Amino acid sequence: MPERYICIHGHFYQPPRENPWTGRVERQPSAHPYHDWNERITDESYRPNAASPILGPGGRVSQRVNNYGHISFNFGPTLLSWLETEAPDVHESLVQADLESRRRFGGHGSALAQAYHHTILPLSNARDKRTELVWGIADFTHRFGRRPEGLWLAETAVDIDTLELMAELGLKFTLLSPYQARRVRPLNSDDTAWRDATGGKIDPSRAYTQKLPSGREIALFFYDGPISQAIAFERLLDRGEALAGRLLSGLLGDGRDEAKLVHIATDGETYGHHHRHGDMALAYALREIEADGRAKLTTYGQFLALHPPTAEVEIAERTAWSCAHGVGRWSADCGCAAGRAGWTQAWRGPLRDALDRLRDSLLPLFESDAAQLLIDPWAARDGYMAVRLDPERRMTAFLTDHARCPLSPGDIARIVTLLELQRYTLMMYTSCGWFFDEVSGIETQQILQYAGRAIQLARELFAVDLESAFLRDLALAKSNLPEHGDAAQVYERFVLAAMAATDGLRSARPFAPRRRASERSAPAAGPVAPNETGEVAA
Numbered sequence: 001m002p003e004r005y006i007c008i009h010g011h012f013y014q015p016p017r018e019n020p021w022t023g024r025v026e027r028q029p030s031a032h033p034y035h036d037w038n039e040r041i042t043d044e045s046y047r048p049n050a051a052s053p054i055l056g057p058g059g060r061v062s063q064r065v066n067n068y069g070h071i072s073f074n075f076g077p078t079l080l081s082w083l084e085t086e087a088p089d090v091h092e093s094l095v096q097a098d099l100e101s102r103r104r105f106g107g108h109g110s111a112l113a114q115a116y117h118h119t120i121l122p123l124s125n126a127r128d129k130r131t132e133l134v135w136g137i138a139d140f141t142h143r144f145g146r147r148p149e150g151l152w153l154a155e156t157a158v159d160i161d162t163l164e165l166m167a168e169l170g171l172k173f174t175l176l177s178p179y180q181a182r183r184v185r186p187l188n189s190d191d192t193a194w195r196d197a198t199g200g201k202i203d204p205s206r207a208y209t210q211k212l213p214s215g216r217e218i219a220l221f222f223y224d225g226p227i228s229q230a231i232a233f234e235r236l237l238d239r240g241e242a243l244a245g246r247l248l249s250g251l252l253g254d255g256r257d258e259a260k261l262v263h264i265a266t267d268g269e270t271y272g273h274h275h276r277h278g279d280m281a282l283a284y285a286l287r288e289i290e291a292d293g294r295a296k297l298t299t300y301g302q303f304l305a306l307h308p309p310t311a312e313v314e315i316a317e318r319t320a321w322s323c324a325h326g327v328g329r330w331s332a333d334c335g336c337a338a339g340r341a342g343w344t345q346a347w348r349g350p351l352r353d354a355l356d357r358l359r360d361s362l363l364p365l366f367e368s369d370a371a372q373l374l375i376d377p378w379a380a381r382d383g384y385m386a387v388r389l390d391p392e393r394r395m396t397a398f399l400t401d402h403a404r405c406p407l408s409p410g411d412i413a414r415i416v417t418l419l420e421l422q423r424y425t426l427m428m429y430t431s432c433g434w435f436f437d438e439v440s441g442i443e444t445q446q447i448l449q450y451a452g453r454a455i456q457l458a459r460e461l462f463a464v465d466l467e468s469a470f471l472r473d474l475a476l477a478k479s480n481l482p483e484h485g486d487a488a489q490v491y492e493r494f495v496l497a498a499m500a501a502t503d504g505l506r507s508a509r510p511f512a513p514r515r516r517a518s519e520r521s522a523p524a525a526g527p528v529a530p531n532e533t534g535e536v537a538a
Helices: 037-050 077-086 088-104 126-144 160-168 225-233 240-249 278-292 300-306 348-370 377-389 391-402 409-427 442-462 467-474 487-501
Strands: 004-012 052-055 061-065 072-075 111-114 173-176 181-186 208-211 217-222 260-267 311-315
Touching (some): 004 278, 004 300, 037 052, 037 278, 052 278, 072 088, 077 126, 111 126, 160 217, 173 300, 225 240, 348 377, 348 487
Parallel strands (some): 208 311
16 A cells, blocks of 8 residues: 655744844733743644643643654744744754654654745745745754754745755755746656646645756655645644544545555644644644554655655746745735725835835945955855854854955954844844835834944945935825824834934944843733734834
8 A cells, every 4th residue: 555644844934023223022012921922822722732731541641742752743933043042952852853753754854944034935026035945944943953854934835946946055845835837747757748736726645846946856845735735724633633634534545556645734833822732733643644544644755765756846936935926015005904894005015115215225335345354245144143143153154154364353353243234234124124014114114223233334445325225215104093104204203213222332343242031121011902913002
């Protein structure tokens, strides 16, 4: 009988929340009784999944399971950085889970990498795409002690250029929505006709290969849409038996004489944060599947090694799993929103245009200045993540590789400031800034803070004022709330206020440690009503 496999993927991610002038996460009252949403979701989801209880007779805990070692998962690198300092027990559980999963799944670990800043890569320029992928790979390798086989794309947003670059960087596969396939055909067959796969008409139970213009290829998996959706809308996480049964039911059917993979993908926060005790349902389901014997748990890397693609696919370019209009949710008033009656998202396009013009204004300033000290400023930017991850051990090697000439301490400080300028320029494209309904939302405020920090560093480095032009561009991004007016007023009210409040920290050390868990502030005194994003505009 052909082998049957099940794989559950969790995409674990929270946007970066650190104040760019202090490096600390500010209090977020809507996360009450916690200091902020990172802390709350860690306690509700990330930590429970590292030691999820399975109940035995009498409702007693019979065992605890590190779910991460039995599923496929990715964590956003900026979230991992926060966990490493604020919840080191969780961070260590993830590292150990990947190590254990390699033993369990024939050398193919559970963890996947992610593009670094959760950027919508089809909307990025070529240089930014490369840096986001290179930094994501570097962060993964640093934490998990191996090169990643696969990589999760933010919002599964994809185009051919991104896949081409992933293949060039040695990545073997990624995971997409079934609605992101355009057409398919068999490999190594006399039947060369393409079959339409739009509208989710693709068999999710196998791996596919996407042939690329360079002659390279990359494997693609298209998750099972109905089962993935059922987790959110059919209460499968109320009982672990229900989740296991639904996954095992996917094995029924076609009678095909080849291996079959049933696999799903959801936000990892589904297990515990969105669905209370969802981690327990997951742990129970994993045990039931293993005990049932009809299917084996697997990872994508293991399945790909055992069962290479037998079909070719062509993707639908510039698409994503959370936008029915391509990638409009991060660039236009496409209709994707939380649904506030009478509200518009026409602000999304002007906001992206404003950030693009700011980035493009910074580009020649950075390039010409950095070229005096660095052999290739853009290669140095790609290599900078190694320094961020381990400055004490890697700075010397970094300078040896990239410096154009002998450097004074002042030269080294300038190089770091130039690269920090670029880091903030990349951070201002974090996808959450566009995802919700309102330009004054806390996520959009966050990316505007990163833009403000980039403008401030440019002023210090080059004695230029880019803020005036940026404010003119932001004024075209109109708020739905009269009290906020437009994005320029949001910037002036929240970003400039944050900048002024931390004026003494304008040159805060880029590698200053974040506060440890023991240094956290006490919980907020009382709840505050959240805005449309689920948080508070302050």
